[in-house]
Structure formats: structure tokens, C-alpha cells
Amino acid sequence: MSRASVRDRSRAFALVAPLVLFLALFFVWPLWTMVTASVVDDAVTKVLPRTAVAMADWDGSDLPPPAVHGALAEDLRTAQDQQALGEAVRRLNSAVSGFRTLLTRTVTAAREAPDPAALDFAAVDPRWNEPRFWRAIKEAVPPYTDRNLLAALDLRRDAGGSIVAEEPGAAANRIIMLRTFVIAGSVTLACAAIGLPYAMLAAAAGGVMRALLLLAVLVPLWTSLLVRTAAWFILLQQEGLINRTLGSLGIIDAPLPLIFNRLGVIIAMTHVLLPFMVLPIYSVLIAVPRNLMPAAASLGAGPIRAFWRVLLPLAMPGLMSGCLLVFMVAIGYYITPALVGGANDQMISSVIAFYALGTANWGMAGALGLILLAVTLLLYLVYGRLSRSPQLPGA
Amino acid sequence: MLRALQIVFGILVVAFLILPIIAILPLAFTSSVFLTYPIPAYSLRWFEELVSADVWRLSIVNSLIIGGGATVLSTVLGTLAALGLRASSLPFAGLLRTLFLLPMVVPAVVLGVGMQIFLVRLGLASTYPGVIIAHAVLCVPFVVVSVSAALQGIDPAVEKAAMSLGAPPVTVFRRVTLPLAVPGVVSGAVFAFATSLDEVVITLFVAGPNQRTLARQMFSSIRENISPTVAAAALLLIVGTLCLAALAALLRRREKRAVAVP
Numbered sequence: 001m002s003r004a005s006v007r008d009r010s011r012a013f014a015l016v017a018p019l020v021l022f023l024a025l026f027f028v029w030p031l032w033t034m035v036t037a038s039v040v041d042d043a044v045t046k047v048l049p050r051t052a053v054a055m056a057d058w059d060g061s062d063l064p065p066p067a068v069h070g071a072l073a074e075d076l077r078t079a080q081d082q083q084a085l086g087e088a089v090r091r092l093n094s095a096v097s098g099f100r101t102l103l104t105r106t107v108t109a110a111r112e113a114p115d116p117a118a119l120d121f122a123a124v125d126p127r128w129n130e131p132r133f134w135r136a137i138k139e140a141v142p143p144y145t146d147r148n149l150l151a152a153l154d155l156r157r158d159a160g161g162s163i164v165a166e167e168p169g170a171a172a173n174r175i176i177m178l179r180t181f182v183i184a185g186s187v188t189l190a191c192a193a194i195g196l197p198y199a200m201l202a203a204a205a206g207g208v209m210r211a212l213l214l215l216a217v218l219v220p221l222w223t224s225l226l227v228r229t230a231a232w233f234i235l236l237q238q239e240g241l242i243n244r245t246l247g248s249l250g251i252i253d254a255p256l257p258l259i260f261n262r263l264g265v266i267i268a269m270t271h272v273l274l275p276f277m278v279l280p281i282y283s284v285l286i287a288v289p290r291n292l293m294p295a296a297a298s299l300g301a302g303p304i305r306a307f308w309r310v311l312l313p314l315a316m317p318g319l320m321s322g323c324l325l326v327f328m329v330a331i332g333y334y335i336t337p338a339l340v341g342g343a344n345d346q347m348i349s350s351v352i353a354f355y356a357l358g359t360a361n362w363g364m365a366g367a368l369g370l371i372l373l374a375v376t377l378l379l380y381l382v383y384g385r386l387s388r389s390p391q392l393p394g395a
Numbered sequence: 396m397l398r399a400l401q402i403v404f405g406i407l408v409v410a411f412l413i414l415p416i417i418a419i420l421p422l423a424f425t426s427s428v429f430l431t432y433p434i435p436a437y438s439l440r441w442f443e444e445l446v447s448a449d450v451w452r453l454s455i456v457n458s459l460i461i462g463g464g465a466t467v468l469s470t471v472l473g474t475l476a477a478l479g480l481r482a483s484s485l486p487f488a489g490l491l492r493t494l495f496l497l498p499m500v501v502p503a504v505v506l507g508v509g510m511q512i513f514l515v516r517l518g519l520a521s522t523y524p525g526v527i528i529a530h531a532v533l534c535v536p537f538v539v540v541s542v543s544a545a546l547q548g549i550d551p552a553v554e555k556a557a558m559s560l561g562a563p564p565v566t567v568f569r570r571v572t573l574p575l576a577v578p579g580v581v582s583g584a585v586f587a588f589a590t591s592l593d594e595v596v597i598t599l600f601v602a603g604p605n606q607r608t609l610a611r612q613m614f615s616s617i618r619e620n621i622s623p624t625v626a627a628a629a630l631l632l633i634v635g636t637l638c639l640a641a642l643a644a645l646l647r648r649r650e651k652r653a654v655a656v657p
Contacts, residue, residue: 008484015479016491019472019535027498027532030509037512198408201401216409222640223416224593226610227629230617231419234430234626241418241432271415303397332502334596339617349504356508357599366512369505380500384493 031373038152038366041145044137047088048075052141064134072137073116076107096136102127135159148367173351173368180347183265183337184330188277190270191326195277196319200311202278203285214282221275229336232268233259236340260342268340273329277322280387284318285311321387328379332372348372416633422626430623441627451624454612455631460523461608462591465530470584472531473538474576480539481546492539499536506532507600514601521603529601530594534587541586545579546572582643589636 045052054071058064079085085107092099102125109124110116121128128134150156150163154171158164165171202213220228235241236258243255258264288311296306334349348368355365422430426438445451476495480488498506510529511520519525549572557567598611609628616625 005484008482009486012479012482012485015475015482016485017479019476019495019539020491022472023494023498023532023535026510026513026528027506030506030513031501032509033513033516034505034509194408194411197404201405213405213409216412219637220412220416222589222636224589224610224629224632224636226593226595226613227419227632228416230613230625230629231415233617233621234419234422235415237430239429239431244432271411274412328500332504334502334504335614339614349502352504352508353596353599356511362508362512365508369508372502373505376500376502376505 034362034366034369036366037362038148038364038370039144039146041091041140041147041363042143043084043087043091044140045143047079047081047084048072048137048141050075051137055138055141058134058138060135060138061131063129063131064138068134069119069121070117072106073110073113073119073121076103076110077113077116079107092136092140095140096132098127099133099136102133145363148363149370151364152367152371176346176348176351177371179345180331183262183269183345183347184327184333186266187269187273187330188323188327190266191274191277192319192323194270195274195322196281196315199278199281199285199318200315202282203288217275217278220271225272225335228272229268229339232264232271232336233339236264236267259340260345262341262345265337265341265345268336269330269333272336273326276325276329280321280325281315281318284321285315288314317386321383324379324383324386328376328383332376419626419629420633422623423630425623425626428622430621430626441623444622444624445627445631448624450607450612451609451628454607454609457606458592458609461526461530461606462588464523464527465534465591466584466588468527468531469534469538469587470580473535473583473587474542474580477539477542477546477579478572478576480543495539496536498532503533503594503596504600507597510597511600520601521606523606526598526602526606526608529597530591531587533594533597534590537586537590538580538583541583542576542579545576545582548579549575578646582646585639585643585646589639592632592635 048071050071051068054068055064058068089100089103092103105125106121106128110119113119147156151166152173154166154174155163156166198213198217202210202217205213237243238255238257238259240258242258243252246252247255258267292310292314293306296310297303301309331347332349333347334353337345337347338350338353349372352365352368352372355361355368421434422432423441424437424439425434426436426440427434445455473495476491479485480492480495485491510532514520514525514529517525519528553575554567554571557571558564562570592608593610594608595610595614598606598608599614602608602611609632613625613628616622
């Protein structure tokens with residue numbers, strides 16, 4: 001390699017490096033933090049390191065050997081970090097309720113005991129005679145857990161450690177994921193049903209007409225998402241413009257329920273995402289030679305046949321790109337369902353936001369976030385492959 | 396028959412796309428406390444509310460501070476990176492380009508959760524630098540795309556000509572490449588600012604009450620107690636973003652002309 005090209009290369013590196021560092025630090029690392037938050041479960045290990053070691057030899061049946069008692073007493077006696085202790089207690093209490101009072105009492109006893117190694121746990125609190133409390137500690141001791149990831153898929157481990165389905169009453173995440181896919185699918189279908197003919201119309205129109213049709217797609221794209229959602233909120237209200245208009249025209253007697261339900265969410269999301277469908281299809285169709293449809297007609301194909309056999313196959317790459325793009329963006333939607341939807345229209349993003357903002361349960365938020373992230377990246381990968389597909393003839 | 400159907404369909408879709416945005420505008424001037432038509436009388440009371448009520452005024456100021464900071468940060472980083480990507484000798488250019496575009500793809504809520512945990516650990520949660528950094532991450536793709544497009548439009552012959560006339564590389568960059576790229580940089584900055592202005596989800600996760608932006612304030616206002624102030628704020632945002640979009644389009648056109656006639 002010549003000296004000039006080495007210099008060229010290092011200059012390019014130096015130019016790219018700041019952004020790479022910035023994104024590594026403030027984009028990749030946060031995402032990684034989220035992923036680890038879903039599998040790291042070290043609140044108990046940090047406070048009870050000796051117990052963790054001592055428990056490794058205990059099989060979890062009946063009561064643990066005296067060595068575990070001594071280790072736990074020593075851990076509790078030396079636990080200095082009150083916040084860490086509180087987190088460990090909270091973690092254990094969420095597994096078996098009653099741990100809060102049990103541990104508080106035991107910590108005091110361990111600190112006051114003349115010889116912690118010989119502390120009689122059953123005398124401090126009779127609950128230490130129940131193996132389930134000891135078992136909860138053993139289960140909480142490993143620093144990594146698949147509990148959140150399993151829970152995100154409505155699965156859990158039973159007492160024997162094998163993976164079982166959550167009881168129907170407690171299982172909500174699969175329903176939410178299914179709902180997310182149904183809503184995103186409906187929006188994609190609606191966008192395709194409107195977007196394909198619209199893009200065909202725009203591609204076939206000439207001059208000013210085409211510019212106007214495209215402008216109508218670009219203006220919403222430039223307008224703030226929040227403004228568009230607010231607009232739909234106002235339009236779809238009980239006393240909103242749509243119900244008022246239909247009412248004064250005598251078409252309806254009572255206001256239609258348009259907001260806080262599935263219909264409202266799909267209408268508003270279709271409006272927001274329609275440009276993402278129209279533009280890829282349009283960019284493919286614009287490259288189709290104009291004499292193709294007349295040629296098909298001259299060979300005897302009716303308009304419908306010509307559409308099915310000629311135009312639709314040519315528009316297919318654009319349609320596929322548009323569908324993938326709309327679906328990919330739609331499954332991550334939060335604002336529109338949150339504002340226009342009802343309780344039964346909330347998608348996976350709302351559940352993630354609930355866990356992170358409402359209950360500070362970052363483990364569950366991370367696990368559900370990881371699933372959403374994986375699905376989105378998979379779709380993006382397919383999208384990237386598709387949009388690099390060979391150019392159309394005549395393009 | 397088919398032609399008439401086409402026209403009706405076209406009009407219906409255009410109405411679906413445009414009318415909702417237009418319908419919200421007059422409501423900003425209503426004198427009523429309800430967001431309904433017909434409008435009883437016109438007044439500017441909701442714009443007064445927007446500038447006099449503390450929550451709204453602060454949120455506008457916050458949007459400008461955070462948008463400005465995020466724009467500067469993302470424009471500097473994005474422009475440098477786009478210049479670096481242009482070099483044909485850069486290895487993994489495709490991979491890097493994908494990395495730079497990813498913030499646009501990752502669902503906002505997912506990034507929000509990660510940012511929240513991460514910024515809390517750094518002690519940057521609920522601070523201006525934290526929110527500005529989070530917004531800048533989202534703005535970066537728009538800058539990279541816009542500047543890259545501008546750089547791609549530069550005819551290499553122009554730079555070669557300058558070099559053959561004896562200009563050292565630094566001079567070529569400063570006197571030829573950079574002036575030709577400026578419209579792309581400016582329109583990238585415009586997109587970045589518009590993106591930050593409209594951002595709600597990440598803000599929900601990383602901003603405290605003191606960093607509440609206009610979009611965030613609109614979100615909670617719609618959610619909790621909607622008033623025509625939201626319509627006034629929407630009008631402000633629409634006018635703002637349309638002005639910015641027009642500016643970007645104008646620059647794009649100038650950029651094309653500049654490339655055509657170097």
C-alpha cells in the first residue's frame with residue numbers, strides 16, 4: 001500500500017471515529033445494558049456471597065446443612081450496604097412473600113448473636129424450618145437468570161427446574177404479542193390496500209397532478225407525529241368532527257365509537273404510516289417503461305389481466321419493501337396506541353414502558369424489549385436484502 | 396368509468412392524508428374551552444396560554460435548548476462521519492453505514508429503556524446533557540444520510556481539477572468540497588432539529604420534570620386533560636416544521652444547481 005493511501009485511510013478513520021465512539025457509548029452500550037438487565041439477577045448474590053458458595057452443595061430438598069446456616073448468619077451480620085440489602089430482600093420477597101419480616105428479624109439476631117456461626121435459625125423465626133424459604137434463596141443466588149426471558153414468553157420454571165407454561169390467568173404477554181402482530185398486520189394491509197393503487201395513480205399521472213399527489217404524501221411525513229396523533233384524537237372524539245358531520249348529515253343517530261378502540265388505532269396508524277408504503281412502491285413503478293401497459297393491451301390483455309400479469313409483478317419489490325417497512329415500524333409503536341387506543345389496544349411497547357416507567361421492573365422491560373428488538377432487527381435484515389435486489393429492466 | 400373511479404379514489408386518499416392536519420388548525424383560534432366545531436368565536440387566548448402558562452413556556456424553551464444541543468452534536472458528528480465514509484479506502488464502510496442508520500430502526504421504547512438504565516448508572520438521567528445526548532443519537536442518521544447524499548452529488552472531476560491546478564488536499568477540501576457539501580449539512584441539521592422537536596418516547600424515559608419538552612408536554616396534555624392549547628402548540632409545530640422542511644427543500648434545490656454548474 002502506498003503512503004498516500006495509508007494517509008487517506010487513517011484520515012477516513014479519524015473522521016468516522018468520533019461518531020463510532022459516540023454510538024458505541026450512547027447507543028450500543030445502552031442497548032447492551034438493557035439486554036443484561038433482563039438476565040442479570042445479582043441482587044441476592046452480592047449480599048449473600050458466602051451463602052451462595054455454601055449452598056452449591058445442597059440439593060434443595062429438605063433443610064440445608066449447618067454450613068449454610070453459618071454462612072447466611074455471617075453474610076447477614078456483615079451486610080453493610082443497606083440499599084443492597086433492601087434490594088436483596090425485595091428480590092426474595094417477590095419470590096416468597098414473608099421474607100421481608102423474616103430477614104429483618106434474622107439480621108438483628110445475627111448482629112446480636114455472640115457466635116453467629118452457631119445461630120439457631122429456627123429459634124429466631126420458626127419459618128426457617130420450612131424448606132421453601134431456603135429454596136427461594138438457593139434459586140435467587142445464581143447471578144444470571146432466564147426468569148425474565150421465560151416470563152416474557154409466559155413460561156416459568158417449576159419446582160423441579162423444568163420449563164412449563166404459565167397458568168392462563170397469569171399469562172398476558174403472548175396475548176399482547178399476538179395483538180401487536182394483529183394490529184401491525186392490519187395496518188400493513190390497510191396501507192397496502194390504499195398505498196398500491198395510490199402509488200399506481202401517482203406514477204401514471206403526469207406533471208402537476210403527480211406533484212400534487214406526491215405532495216399529499218410528503219406533507220404528513222414532514223408533519224410532527226404528535227400533531228397527527230393529536231389531530232386524530234380531536235377528529236375521532238365522541239363530539240369530534242367526524243361524528244358531528246355524520247350526525248348533521250343524518251347518516252347516524254348516535255355518535256359512533258371511534259376513539260379508545262381498535263378502529264381508531266388502525267385509522268390513525270394507517271394515516272401515519274401510509275407514506276412509508278406509497279413511496280417505495282412509487283419509486284419502483286416510476287421505473288416501469290410507460291409503454292408496457294399499452295403493449296399488454298395490444299396483445300389482448302384486459303385492464304385487470306394486464307394489472308395482474310404485468311404491473312403487479314413489477315410493483316412487487318416495492319410492495320414488499322413497503323409492507324416490511326410499515327410492519328417493522330408499526331410493531332414498535334407507542335404514542336398512537338397510548339393516545340388513541342383503549343386498554344385492549346395497547347401493544348408490546350406499552351407493556352415495556354409500563355414495566356420500565358411504572359414499576360421500575362427493568363428485568364421484565366429488558367426481556368420484552370429484547371424480543372421486540374430481535375424481531376425488528378430481523379425484519380430490517382430482510383428489508384435490507386430486499387431493497388438491494390437487482391434493478392428492474394428499464395430502470 | 397375507470398377514470399372517474401380513479402379520480403374519486405385519488406381525492407379520497409388526498410383528503411385522508413391532508414384534511415386531519417388541516418382540521419386541527421382552526422381549533423387553535425377557538426374561544427371555547429372545547430376542541431369542537433363549530434367554533435363559537437375566534438380568539439388568541441390559547442396562544443396566550445402557551446406563552447404565559449409556566450409549563451408550556453418552559454417546555455418551549457426546553458425544546459429549543461435540547462433541540463439546539465442535539466442538532467449541533469449530531470450535525471458535527473454526522474458530517475465528519477459522512478466525510479469519512481466517502482473515502483473509498485475505508486474498510487467496513489457498509490457495516491459502519493448500517494450502524495449509523497440503526498438508531499432510526501430500533502424501536503424508540505427499546506432504546507428508551509436502555510438509555511434510562513444506562514443514564515441512571517452514569518448519573519446523567521434527568522439532566523440536560525443526558526437528554527441532549529439521547530436526542531442526538533436519534534438525529535445522527537438523518538445527518539449522515541443528508542450529508543452523504545450531498546457529497547455523492549459532488550463531481551470528483553471538480554476536486555481533481557482543483558488538485559491538478561496545484562491545490563493541496565486541505566485547500567481542496569476547504570475551498571471545493573466543503574462549500575459544495577454545505578447545503579447537505581444544513582438540511583441534515585434541519586432534519587435533526589425537527590426530529591428532536593417531535594421526539595416524545597425517549598424523552599419520557601430519560602427526562603425529568605425540568606427537561607419536559609413541548610412534544611412531551613403535548614403528549615401528557617392529550618393524555619390527561621386535552622385543551623385547545625394542544626391545538627395551538629400543534630399549529631406552532633406544523634408551521635415550524637413546514638418552514639424547516641421548506642428551507643431544506645430550498646437548499647436541496649440550490650445544492651442540485653450548485654452541482655450542475657460548479
